[in-house]
Amino acid sequence: xxxxxxxxxxxxxxxxxxxxxxxxxxxxxxxxxxxxxxxxxxxxxxxxxxxxxxxxxxxxxxxxxxxxxxxxxxxxxxxxxxxxxxxxxxxxxxxxxxxxxxxxxxxxxxxxxxxxxxxxxxxxxxxxxxxxxxxxxxxxxxxxxxxxxxxxxxxxxxxxxxxxxxxxxxxxxxxxxxxxxxxxxxxxxxxxxxxxxxxxxxxxxxxxxxxxxxxxxxxxxxxxxxxxxxxxxxxxxxxxxxxxxxxxxxxxxxxxxxxxxxxxxxxxxxxxxxxxxxxxxxxxxxxxxxxxxxxxxxxxxxxxxxxxxxxxxxxx
Numbered sequence: 001x002x003x004x005x006x007x008x009x010x011x012x013x014x015x016x017x018x019x020x021x022x023x024x025x026x027x028x029x030x031x032x033x034x035x036x037x038x039x040x041x042x043x044x045x046x047x048x049x050x051x052x053x054x055x056x057x058x059x060x061x062x063x064x065x066x067x068x069x070x071x072x073x074x075x076x077x078x079x080x081x082x083x084x085x086x087x088x089x090x091x092x093x094x095x096x097x098x099x100x101x102x103x104x105x106x107x108x109x110x111x112x113x114x115x116x117x118x119x120x121x122x123x124x125x126x127x128x129x130x131x132x133x134x135x136x137x138x139x140x141x142x143x144x145x146x147x148x149x150x151x152x153x154x155x156x157x158x159x160x161x162x163x164x165x166x167x168x169x170x171x172x173x174x175x176x177x178x179x180x181x182x183x184x185x186x187x188x189x190x191x192x193x194x195x196x197x198x199x200x201x202x203x204x205x206x207x208x209x210x211x212x213x214x215x216x217x218x219x220x221x222x223x224x225x226x227x228x229x230x231x232x233x234x235x236x237x238x239x240x241x242x243x244x245x246x247x248x249x250x251x252x253x254x255x256x257x258x259x260x261x262x263x264x265x266x267x268x269x270x271x272x273x274x275x276x277x278x279x280x281x282x283x284x285x286x287x288x289x290x291x292x293x294x295x296x297x298x299x300x301x302x303x304x305x306x307x308x309x310x311x312x313x314x315x316x
């Protein structure tokens with residue numbers, strides 16, 4: 001049988017990894033009686049852990065309390081949190097840089113040497129691209145996330161990609177991070193359709209809008225939906241190009257914010273992308289050094305031929 005202190009830590013670890021535990025299940029895992037489990041639960045409550053009894057069959061659930069008690073983390077969880085805090089300290093979310101640094105200092109102070117080396121190795125071998133996008137206020141993100149969770153409508157001022165300002169009403173569904181920017185996927189009430197909104201272009205009005213019944217999302221894969229929406233929809237020209245290479249090979253040449261790739265077979269795929277000029281599309285695809293065939297739009301076919309003639313003339 002485990003000593004009391006070790007058993008309490010083990011009990012706490014179990015409660016943190018499972019939504020509900022019956023007393024019998026915990027007793028079996030710990031090798032004790034259900035009476036001992038009840039006593040250990042009382043000890044955890046005295047230490048500030050909100051362990052709730054579940055109705056029906058005797059059971060327990062770790063809930064949220066008024067104060068944040070200590071958490072038990074396994075190695076991978078500790079490394080993930082440390083890396084996330086380092087990223088946040090770099091300014092990807094405005095307003096939490098200083099807080100992230102303080103939290104990271106506390107975490108690294110207690111990290112075992114082997115985990116500290118893993119975190120430092122990952123950080124030292126990673127080069128961030130700063131300044132690529134405007135940071136997003138942490139309060140705005142949490143307010144939007146709460147509206148998504150509670151199914152409450154949002155009303156906000158919005159600046160479109162061409163600089164036009166408007167007031168929008170939306171039923172928020174999910175926040176999606178592209179790696180450079182935050183986006184909200186939601187149902188646009190006035191336009192009666194799904195839309196994506198860049199969070200850094202949103203200015204929330206009065207929070208706590210009317211509640212709504214959640215709709216079926218526009219796609220089971222919201223990341224793919226967002227990729228299609230921001231890689232072609234906002235632009236003047238949208239292209240469909242058959243690439244003479246497997247989808248995974250083409251995907252390595254481009255981030256999801258620039259285009260989407262759909263497999264056609266084992267050796268070819270369809271690239272969907274957009275730009276405000278035809279030349280941007282031609283040059284970008286040509287630089288992949290992969291054979292391709294333009295399917296749409298027809299004017300892109302003509303532009304490829306014109307640029308090819310110009311390059312041939314230059315090579316002579």
